[in-house]
Amino acid sequence: MSSFIQIPEDAPFSAEQRVWLGQFLSNLLANAAAGATASAPAGPAVPVTILWGSQTGNSEGLAKKLVKSLKKGNFEPEVFDMGAYDKARLPQEKNLLIITSTYGDGEPPDNAAELYNWILSDAAPRVEGVQFSVLALGDTNYPDFCKCGIDFDVRLEQLGGKRLFKRIDSDVDYDGPFKEWSDGIIGLLAPAGAVTSNGAAATVEQADTGYSKKNPFPSPILTNYNLNGPGDKQTNHLALSLEGSGLSYEVGDALGVFPKNPPSVVDEILAALPFNTKVSVPLPDGGEASLRDALISNYDIGTLNKSLIQKWQARSGSPFLRSLVQADDKKAWDDFCWGRDLIDLVIDHPADFTDAEDFVAVLKKLQPRLYSIASSPNAHPGEVHLCVGIVRYESSGRKRGGICSTFLADRAEGVKPGVFVHVNKAFRLPANGDTPVIMVGPGTGIAPFRAFLEERKVSGAKGGNWLFFGNPHSKTDYLYADELTAFEKDGTLQKLDLAWSRDQKEKVYVQNLMVQQGAELWKWFQDGAAFYVCGDASRMAKDVDAALHTIAEQHGGLSKEDSAAWVAQLKKDKRYLRDVY
Template sequence: MTIPVIPEDAPFTPEQRAWLNDFLGKFFAGAGAPSGPAVPVTVLFGSQTGNAEGLAKKLVKTLKKGNFEPEVHDLGAYDRSRLATEKNVLVITSTYGDGEPPDNAADFHGWFLGESAPRLEGLSFSVLALGDTNYPDFCKCGIEFDTRFEQLGAKRLFPRVDSDVDYDAPFKQWSDGVLGVLSPAGGASAPVNGAAAAEVEAGYSKKNPFPSAILSNFNLNGGGDKETHHIELSLDGSGLEYEVGDALGVFPRNPEPVVDEILANLPFKGGTVALASGEEVPLREALISHYDIGTLNKSIVQKWQARSGSPFLRSLVAADDKKAWDDFCWGRDLIDLVVDHPADFTDAEEFVSVLKKLQPRLYSIASSPKAHPGEVHLCVGIVRYNTFGRKRGGICSTFLSDRSKGLQPGVFVHSNNAFRLPANGETPVIMVGPGTGIAPFRAFLEERKATNAKGANWLFFGNPYSATDFLYQDELKAFQQDGTLGRLDVAWSRDQKEKVYVQNLMVQQGAEIWQWFQNGAAFYVCGDATRMAKDVDAALHTIAEQHGGLSKEDAAAFVSQLKKDKRYLRDVY
């Protein structure tokens, strides 16, 4: 049966057309519904910031429209003894840090890649891997899952799709492909227009960001080398709502002088570029607002080399040495390729074809909506550095600090269900947030005060110098005075000869931290994933061994159980 579709030129709005197509799909699918049994599908997700979880739930919502029996499970809560009895398993997972699995997938990942994983000859699977090509271990976790399923005898029902940060098109490719294979297998009919039929989102979102007025913007540091801005934005009239623990997505603009230098060094003059929406814009505007000119990675350099006569790039690509790639890409931007390794592009469209889309940056929200209705606050570390004779900076941080005056940055709320305060306000909370990692904990404290939560609060904060880098000092002291913040431990790494960090203070206070855990405390970490978060994790293991009397193995099991019980949550980047 052919299911009719409303033509795009029909006299309906996109929202009306989407509703009518959905209605027709359900009507005709019902009229010719298959008589066979529904196809069982188990969707598993590994998610650090919520993207994989959101896609998993979106896929299940679509599966429910067809002849499927879908289930969705957080990999941290999934009963892995079920795996050998599953029929169809779809995995959506991100990768973070140095090629590591997301926190909620870490235990499953270790077990699945270990010797105790069962044979899976009766199982069919497919994997969608989310990643970022700016990192060397692109999609590593998803690749490892995909490889291991095959090693254990499972049948790949659709090839793995590796997605960069712009995951909408890869998700559509993968989910449509998976449904196309699953549907005939069980006699099921695929939902109208495939799994990833466009869903019309009402209101403001990532695809339709809200132009937010900046209400306040100032440096929290009192001199010195560091620069950390407190930024208050208006959500008035947006309809956007957030919870503490969420992030705010901000769409930046590239610096105009750099764009103009790029244009001056191209082998063609100007031109226009067609955006995904179909709109044609001048190349200059496209480079300012729509394409990433601030980072280099292996993929871009390979594409550039194919159009460049540079002997150096040719040898770099031919050697394909990881260290050589890292050394070349570090501290360089697109302007370095344009000026130092000219390439032969014929027009604007060909030029932007090698570039990535300019992505929004996510910042942990530093406010409670109960304390600041109609507003959202950020704590942004401004990145500036000099390399290869050029002054450079973080694209979004310098946009917010230097170039956003008179503009209304496009913003959206990014929900993060994996970083929430305890539902029970009497639960004690320990927070570790050095530097800008303090952002969500300012929000936590505001929320705990606004809701009159009775649970004790303990904050570990750190930065280089107490005189210049004590972010939110007055507010934290006020929280101490009114009883909201029961304990504040600060680590100033450069105020004395021997460096002191938050993890050092944790070990020093290990006995009391262990007692808090016995009293049911929840433990939160926000900040740098590469070093700080790993050192804090190691400190937790040490505390469990020293003050809980546990062996290394039992201490690891204790920390793992904290994660499973949602008592050890991390917002790391």
Template sequence: MSSVPFIPDSAPFNPAQRAWLNGFLAGLYSSAPQSAVFEPRNVAVLYASQSGTGERLAKKVAKELKAKGHTAKLSSLDVYPVHELAVEECAVIVASTYGEGDPPDGVKGFFDSLCAEGAPRLERLEYSVLALGDSHYEHFCKFGVDLDERLQDLGAKRSIPIVTADVDVDEPFERWKAALLASLDTAAAATPPQALAAAAPVAPASLYRRENPFQAALIEKRVLTADVSSKSTLHLSFSLAGSELTYEAGDALAVIPANDPALVADVLSATGLNGEELVEVPKLGTRSLCDALTHVLQITKLSRKLIDAYAKAGNIALLIDLLLPEQQTHLDTYLYDRGVIDLLAEHPGAIASAQQLADLLPKLAPRLYSISSSPKAHAGEVHATVAVVRYRAHNRERGGVCSTLFADRTDLNGTLPVYIQHNKKFRLPMDPDAPIIMIGPGTGIAPFRGFLHERLAMGATGRNWLFFGDRSAATDFLYREELEQMLGTGHLSRLDTAFSRDQAHKIYVQDRMLEHGAEFFAWLQQGATIYVCGDASRMAKDVDAALHQLIAQHGNTDAEAYVQDLHDSKRYHRDVY
């Protein structure tokens, strides 16, 4: 049997280029025997995605299934009827968990139907679930796990066990995909000739992704808040010149951060290591411990998984007790504002080597920022609106990994590694005449600045209503001049603000919604689309409750059904975090 050549890791190519070339060589040199039995499958590739990661991974799976000769039907669960599962023979599902263990926006209706008493039996269905989540949240991958269990309850059979993936999705995704493809390969042999044709390589639209980000130059950095404000919010502009990166209003800018060198030095000091030790990092090879702690590993947050591994490594009874189920409240308090440096300082002696420390820590995840520019109005640039996170806890000054990188460690014309995270679920209406209502307190205003500039650049005539809130009008009115100018010209039809500290009792955007509930409902009746951006834990829930309240009050209708219809008709979108 002839071997298939491949591009080694040491070759002068980035990961995306190397993967593309290896795919090309595999197709070119494949010598699978044509007599082997091959049974193509009809596979429903389904996804529940909030920010676009689930959709991206589902598309990858669908592409590989087609390349192997299977028929893959791709669909989002927010438009997929539950009854269709009853006639499917094979389904693979990529399911993201959002908020407090919930399904992504728009998927709640599907899951409610699946969990209803009259849901169809699924005895003929064979399925597999990849559950996406963030282990820093209490209900890690809960929706994916619940979905997997409900499918089994309805008689469906797992083709492979569920796989859960943290924010660093690459390794678990590849593991899940490999097991999935192997389970579908009934002959464990050749791919038919027609599949080889399907496997012909297609160059990606852009090589700049998470694995190979673009080094974008920072061309503008200005503070949007007043000097006397209790916080600092930055407007950042990056040049995309030479990248061929494209985005749409509503997408996110992903930034690969780096940890503060001073914090890295403190971590090294606490372990007694000098940072020059070489460590092996999965998929990235050998590098110095200092480099790994700066550019690869997460050191500012703790998780249950990390505490568990550290407690076992040092046989630390206090931490072991903290992990008991009845201590969950105390564990949450401990995890809230501590980092790796606190663990090392409070419980020294558990780390015996540089490799042990590197193996203990999770990967440093990209930071996503809602893009606050329009590609039509700001050609060749991408903008972000970032609140700089600084606080003091346990006798240490602390800060957000990426926001302090912007504020303190990146000068104009300095470069940072970035890529675009597309968000197809947060788009302007196709009809430029359709009205929109935007609700974005604080940095939640970011995508709506992009929306307003986009609609202005394209000559859209639809009415635009913005609800914006922050602490004080005098110090925290982000993009005030731009918004007031748009209001003066009529491009911004309405601007309602809620500055919580400018009066004796606090006022928030949801309060303004209720104050103008009659007109808000009238806009809905006239076809307005609602957009919400900002904090998921409180603001988004309060806004949703206010929406239900004003619909019930001014619409004299079933608010729950009305809001569900808004979701189903793609007129209620949320970009919350």
């Protein structure tokens, strides 16, 4: 085996990158010396434990992708759902890799919550012998970017763990950060010979085939209409064709939709820019297009975040932006970013860009939006249905709207939106059709439960179905009223509780009806019911969770501590599943 190659300190790399590169080159030379005909890697296999925390399946998918890569080398990988991991193992781990997302207000994913709370508590053990590294998934449009992963990383170091490779915080486009992280880890851990025959670390994945997020299917819109009655509120039901796509889905999955920005806003931005805009620019994924087309289809112009404003301020003479960046106050960031778009920076805080390429370099890639699928593939072969709340509002003197929702409502006629299926194994119906199901889905949270009910009917599932639905007004906001009534009549839906928050003086929400029906709900739980929640994470989902604790205390006779343990056990047993955003 070759000696370790030292990379000069004045080389243009960080310390960690120099270590990785030195190890990689050492391994490469050792592999060449051993010859391509070596039958097996030398030395004992390297143990690696991978823990994933995931709300929608991204972290789980990356964990499994990493396992495939590790199995190509001289590693012994084990992968665990954080909710199923034996905490007693932690101090004995050799190489611990954590992949976790963050959702809501900086919260851990549901399956990670118990481990997260334990490891941050005084009960957590010392882990001096553990090497660790964290890949944190997040979204820079949210203030608590990657908080869950950051907390794991900081706490493991506090407990005496040794950071194997730097933590990487990934925005929503995580393929590049994942590759950097996994390559870095394999480069540091790989014994000589544990590389592929072409000398590259064993992280090569097969190219995507067929339609996917990287190659979305252009889906014709078959149906597109407003489910609400007269008034300002608009919720569209869409049916899209999947014929010829080869795409398939299960109830509980989501559909990714690639939106387009409003051309009128793009034209206003172009008119205000101080350089030649009739040019081509590079696109985020390669290739190039005219600046106008790129701003419509490829770059995010609909959200502001801290990172963008910092880059903008560096090119702007705006005293306000300078003070905002220097103060670095969370509330000030939130207040400024809310209800503002890129157009506000262009008009109110002009910046000095050298040209169009310099301008798009500060922008993020326009990301697809995920919508819970509102149909069963067995009830609607060749189609996928969505229930989309159309977001419209006015702020800072401008009429604005959600980029994707207004695209689907106002700008999608004659257009075939690019779509892909996002698998969500964490939100599945019980395998046993005899299991009772309780569903809580106010507003557009009804979407997956329309799919659940269609699937339960088609499959002949005999377990009871109970739905809690709510919205402001019964006359105008009763989404899928005819279908739910029909499900009641044919026996698919045994119980339907409706919360109309604005139809009476006192506001009534789904969580209020849950507490009112507490005795019956407790009985369903004792009969093995699975409990599902879909909708707003920051308020509704928390209130529904609190209602569960109340029901356990009032009707199960449990203490606060025991009710919390009961709810935690429901999650661990996959009987309490959430699709929240």
